[in-house]
Amino acid sequence: MAEPAEARDPYPSFAWRLGFLYAALFLVVGCYLPYLPIWLHWRDLDADQIAVLLATPLFIRILFTPAISFAADLLGGRRAILIALAWGSLVSFLLLWAADGFWQMLLATALLAINWTTIMPLIETVAVAGIRSGALDYGRVRLWGSLSFIVASLGSGLLIGTLGAETVLPLLLAGTALMVLGAHFLPREFGGRAPLAASGLRRLKLTDAFDLVRAPLFLLFLLAASMVQASHALYYSFGRLHWRAQGIPDGVIGALWSVGVVAEIALFAASGRVIASIATARLLMLAGLAATLRWGLMAVDPPLWATALLQTLHAMSFGAAHLASIHFMTHAVPEDRAATAQGLYAAVVAGLVLGGATVASGPLYRTFAGEAYGAMACLALIGAGCAFLLMQHWRGELVVAVVPQPQSSGSGGKTWPAA
Incomplete structure (x- = not known):
């Protein structure tokens, strides 16, 4: 049939x-x-x-x-x-x-x-x-x-x-x-x-983008995601160098990096079940807690076998944080500003905050060596705390209103309150 x-x-x-x-x-x-x-x-x-x-x-x-x-x-x-x-x-x-x-x-x-x-x-x-x-x-x-x-x-x-x-x-x-x-x-x-004519929406204005920037829940999300992702700055900048200083061979260092990426792939492969069973903001909070654990233990220069186990937490500290961020923007931001939200996320999370943390990683590592991971654990814990607040206040609604129709007064369409 x-x-x-x-x-x-x-x-x-x-x-x-x-x-x-x-x-x-x-x-x-x-x-x-x-x-x-x-x-x-x-x-x-x-x-x-x-x-x-x-x-x-x-x-x-x-x-x-x-x-x-x-x-x-x-x-x-x-x-x-x-x-x-x-x-x-x-x-x-x-x-x-x-x-x-x-x-x-x-x-x-x-x-x-x-x-x-x-x-x-x-x-x-x-x-x-x-x-x-x-x-x-x-x-x-x-x-x-x-x-x-x-x-x-x-x-x-x-x-x-x-x-x-x-x-x-x-x-x-x-x-x-x-x-x-x-x-x-x-x-x-x-x-x-x-097309605007088909959707009944007016053309976007710059003020509509600023509404997104001013939305408290979106700003709280950006802060949570920024702190969790920025906690990786020392790892990205000096992780290889520090492992070499510990006497770990380059081939083993490459394998350690691969362990993290393979763990990330495993999470992405199961992402449908993960998202279905764990709420988005809760997943971001768990990512922050996993990053706190990861960097806190890295600060004490664990043995190689423990370092390999900690690398599997990359699935949570990076992968789960990224997955939660994408799904938050899917459900919390109207479709008409989807690209704007992604652009702000990239500029703030992967640009401003990660860039600042990367610059700070230099003097931190020069002064404290591997113990500088403790500062990264603090960033991740702040991110987890912000994600906890997001979990308490966001219930899956849009964080800004959909752009109204030109005749929106009296149109009777459904609206979402701006947070």
Whole structure:
């Protein structure tokens, strides 16, 4: 018997297309993060110049990501903007490859940051559209990015070790070309919002974005997520260095990092059951508590076997925090400001707060070495406390009102109170 038309999945390939785009994105990330500094050193830049180039995207993100994300909400063509940003990233990597000297590289890096730092929030916005429609399980799609990161970091290391540092940019260009392809493959149905005439909504105004910034529950969420994610700053910046100082071989260090990512993948694979059984704000609180435990024990330089066990907590400290954040923005923010919310999240959590914690990690590690993880545990505990407050006050409602119809007075439509 033929399956009823209404029972068929209208977008059977959406999850696979989005999974391919995540995989392509993290192919680039998995090569960029560990190996771009090696390429910059190969191009004869000194340590201070390399630090400036690596820090540039953090500060560009704070300014440009919310603005471009709001433009995507305003215009409605998120897929088209995502495609343009992917092409812009490809051109930027080409310019970086051809750049001669620090100042040309700085200009190319700034252009790359403008394009690159908004891609992830827009991909997450497309994923949120899929969650709203019931077309995908976010974690099972996002795990392809984590798998791709492992493949890229290990595979790039082998290729660079064999062929030399000059292969870094060609690898980044190849990954970005796949990302361009993935952006074009996204279905149009999930790449934008309904036309204003069809939805009955007026055009967004800048004040609508500021309403989101002023919503107490959204700010409480940003504070909770920021503290939990920023608690990873010392680990990202000095984790490898500290393990080497403890005498752990580089191969074992690579395995320790892989344990964390594999644990994250396992959580994403089971994300549907996790979200169904644990409320979003509670999951964020548990992530903060797990991070507190993880960094608190790391501060005492545990033995290798205990360090390996603590690495499995990456599934909670990062994975659960990210999963909770995506689902909070899915249910607490109206669809008309979905990209704006993602842009603010990226700018504050992954830009301003994580960047500040990263800068602070330098003097902390220089002064306290591994004991500096105690400061990271304090950040995570603050995040858990904020998530507890969010759990007490948020009941799954929208934290700002839906943009009203032009004739909203007397329209009789349902509204949600702004928190």
